[in-house]
Amino acid sequence: MRSITLSQAVNEAIAEEMRRDETVFLIGEDVAEAGTPFKVTSGLVEEFGTDRVIDTPIAEPGFMGLAVGAAMTGARPVVDLMFGDFLYLVMDQLCNQAAKTHYMSGGKLKVPLVLRTNLGATRRSAAQHSQSLQALVAHIPGLKVAMPSSAYEAKGLMKTAIRDDNPVVIFEDKLMYQDKALVPEEEYLIPFGEANVLREGDDVTLVGTSSMRQVCEKAAEILASEGISAEVIDPRTIVPLDEDTLLASARKTSRVIVVDEGHQSYGVTAEIAARINEKAFYHLDAPVIRMGAMDVPVPFSPALEDLTVPTPDGVAENARKLMSGEMIHAA
Amino acid sequence: MPHEVKMPQLGMTQDSGVIVAWLKAAGDAVSEGDALFEVETDKATMEVEAQTGGFLAGIRASEGEDVPVGDVIALIVDNEGEVTDHAAAPNTETAAPEQEPAAAEPGPEASDEQTPPAPEPAPPPKPGPNAAPTPATGKVLASPKAKRLALERGIDLAMLSAQGVSEPIHAADLPRAATGGHSILTASTTGAAMDALLASSDAADRTALFAAFARGAWRMIFDSEAGVAIRALDGTVTVTGADSAALTLVDLCGTRLTSYAPSAGGPTLTAARQGDGYALTLAFPEGALPMPQAAALLDDIAARVEDPIRQLL
Numbered sequence: 001m002r003s004i005t006l007s008q009a010v011n012e013a014i015a016e017e018m019r020r021d022e023t024v025f026l027i028g029e030d031v032a033e034a035g036t037p038f039k040v041t042s043g044l045v046e047e048f049g050t051d052r053v054i055d056t057p058i059a060e061p062g063f064m065g066l067a068v069g070a071a072m073t074g075a076r077p078v079v080d081l082m083f084g085d086f087l088y089l090v091m092d093q094l095c096n097q098a099a100k101t102h103y104m105s106g107g108k109l110k111v112p113l114v115l116r117t118n119l120g121a122t123r124r125s126a127a128q129h130s131q132s133l134q135a136l137v138a139h140i141p142g143l144k145v146a147m148p149s150s151a152y153e154a155k156g157l158m159k160t161a162i163r164d165d166n167p168v169v170i171f172e173d174k175l176m177y178q179d180k181a182l183v184p185e186e187e188y189l190i191p192f193g194e195a196n197v198l199r200e201g202d203d204v205t206l207v208g209t210s211s212m213r214q215v216c217e218k219a220a221e222i223l224a225s226e227g228i229s230a231e232v233i234d235p236r237t238i239v240p241l242d243e244d245t246l247l248a249s250a251r252k253t254s255r256v257i258v259v260d261e262g263h264q265s266y267g268v269t270a271e272i273a274a275r276i277n278e279k280a281f282y283h284l285d286a287p288v289i290r291m292g293a294m295d296v297p298v299p300f301s302p303a304l305e306d307l308t309v310p311t312p313d314g315v316a317e318n319a320r321k322l323m324s325g326e327m328i329h330a331a
Numbered sequence: 332m333p334h335e336v337k338m339p340q341l342g343m344t345q346d347s348g349v350i351v352a353w354l355k356a357a358g359d360a361v362s363e364g365d366a367l368f369e370v371e372t373d374k375a376t377m378e379v380e381a382q383t384g385g386f387l388a389g390i391r392a393s394e395g396e397d398v399p400v401g402d403v404i405a406l407i408v409d410n411e412g413e414v415t416d417h418a419a420a421p422n423t424e425t426a427a428p429e430q431e432p433a434a435a436e437p438g439p440e441a442s443d444e445q446t447p448p449a450p451e452p453a454p455p456p457k458p459g460p461n462a463a464p465t466p467a468t469g470k471v472l473a474s475p476k477a478k479r480l481a482l483e484r485g486i487d488l489a490m491l492s493a494q495g496v497s498e499p500i501h502a503a504d505l506p507r508a509a510t511g512g513h514s515i516l517t518a519s520t521t522g523a524a525m526d527a528l529l530a531s532s533d534a535a536d537r538t539a540l541f542a543a544f545a546r547g548a549w550r551m552i553f554d555s556e557a558g559v560a561i562r563a564l565d566g567t568v569t570v571t572g573a574d575s576a577a578l579t580l581v582d583l584c585g586t587r588l589t590s591y592a593p594s595a596g597g598p599t600l601t602a603a604r605q606g607d608g609y610a611l612t613l614a615f616p617e618g619a620l621p622m623p624q625a626a627a628l629l630d631d632i633a634a635r636v637e638d639p640i641r642q643l644l
Contacts, residue, residue: 254474254476254502281475282475282476282478282479283475283476283479284474284475284476285474285475285476285477285501285502285503286474286501325499325501325503327499
């Protein structure tokens with residue numbers, strides 16, 4: 001199997017779906033000739049032309065609203081939101097319109113729209129271009145939220161998202177665009193709501209979304225060298241969430257650390273931890289631990305920025321504490 | 332003044348009970364002694380009786396709820412008209428001295444708790460297990476998994492804490508299983524009364540009498556029915572009293588044998604002749620049967636051997 005970058009994987013997914021279904025089109029800032037700042041969509045305008053690869057002015061609410069209308073009337077738009085931080089600009093179009101139209105029209109209207117955007121700090125992009133806002137949209141009923149953790153997931157989840165009749169938000173980690181993974185030449189889709197158990201273990205479960213999967217895998221390596229057997233799970237989509245896989249693992253290991261790059265408070269980690277707590281409580285031998293980004297605006301200073309995100313060493317340290325029965329928080 | 336119905340302490344290490352079912356509904360007239368509700372502890376399920384007559388009001392714990400011992404779970408009011416007044420009464424701490432918990436036998440137990448435990452040669456009619464010292468007071472910090480496993484394996488977390496296991500107790504701190512490592516208690520009794528009883532009727536069966544005494548003592552100590560498995564020396568096992576046995580009985584009286592120590596399994600009672608009297612041995616895994624209850628159980632069985640009339644009480 002060949003190895004391609006996450007950027008190439010997303011490009012392939014969009015191109016394949018555009019070839020398969022002529023109602024699919026791409027819209028956003030700098031998606032055509034520029035191919036986005038991360039060069040994800042390079043080459044698409046050459047193949048599909050400017051009617052289906054549409055550059056817009058710098059007006060996120062405008063093109064997002066346009067795409068919602070297009071989706072309601074039969075098209076399948078893929079909206080490119082250059083930075084996840086710009087979600088704040090399209091909140092009404094996404095959360096009030098796209099998410100609720102199917103419900104409020106009594107099922108008569110569908111909004112088969114994909115909003116692809118990104119997350120992730122440590123790119124030295126400062127507080128307004130470094131946020132991980134998946135919890136913001138995961139909170140809204142009517143939206144699905146996918147968080148690919150490698151090129152393989154990025155392609156399979158994107159194709160599923162484009163074919164889904166509901167609005168889907170996909171967060172790619174902007175630091176992973178050049179990371180390579182094995183991606184099959186032949187077509188494949190990754191269904192939503194199916195977590196991926198990347199590594200089996202008996203002592204502690206590490207749940208990692210998006211690039212936090214790699215953080216958890218590295219932590220598991222560190223722990224393995226110390227005789228601690230960690231299971232690593234990538235939920236792949238947080239809405240819908242594969243509770244069964246998470247709960248089965250929690251029941252097996254009795255200890256869980258949930259890692260996500262969104263801010264720790266009121267975040268994805270809290271939601272997953274709460275569900276495990278509610279549904280696997282009598283199997284837990286330690287509190288479920290959340291590890292998110294520090295509750296501060298992401299610093300521009302590289303030295304400070306690196307301190308705000310979960311690291312393999314930090315995850316391993318918490319796992320050691322759980323194993324030793326040490327209380328991470330006061331009883 | 333409404334009478335407060337509290338979650339009774341039915342076993343000495345019990346810190347809560349699950350309401351299995353309410354046998355009366357709010358507004359029902361109840362008489363003293365009426366079964367009010369069924370409660371499940373880690374040992375058994377039993378009915379709890381009303382301590383006073385009146386009308387049931389203000390049910391505060393629903394079926395399936397796990398309620399700490401001593402918590403007020405309902406009120407019994409004097410007049411039917413008060414029922415609605417108390418239907419949603421706040422859970423105020425207004426325990427008056429005359430208000431007793433609705434335990435099955437609160438009187439002697441409550442008073443015995445105040446006195447130090449003493450093996451009494453002429454025991455009162457109902458020496459409850461609560462006469463023994465309580466191993467620990469207050470809440471034991473343990474993980475949810477450790478608590479569940481302790482319940483399943485019949486392990487007393489308070490006992491572990493008292494033995495020096497540091498809190499919070501985790502699953503790995505629990506003894507792996509409640510088998511092996513039996514503790515042994517022995518008792519010597521006089522034999523005259525027992526022998527007279529056996530001589531009085533050809534039909535009297537010594538082994539069956541021991542089993543009956545064991546069941547009676549168990550009922551006294553645990554307030555629940557227990558089967559007794561009679562293990563004969565030819566290997567056959569007969570369960571008496573219930574479908575499953577909580578205690579095994581080995582009767583060595585017709586032989587020269589004096590004692591038997593099982594290597595595994597639940598509590599085992601051995602009876603042997605000792606001069607004119609009897610020697611009773613109770614081997615028990617402390618994880619399943621804590622020492623204070625084992626001691627109370629064997630002492631009660633021995634008392635019945637010495638004075639079989641107690642079996643009728």
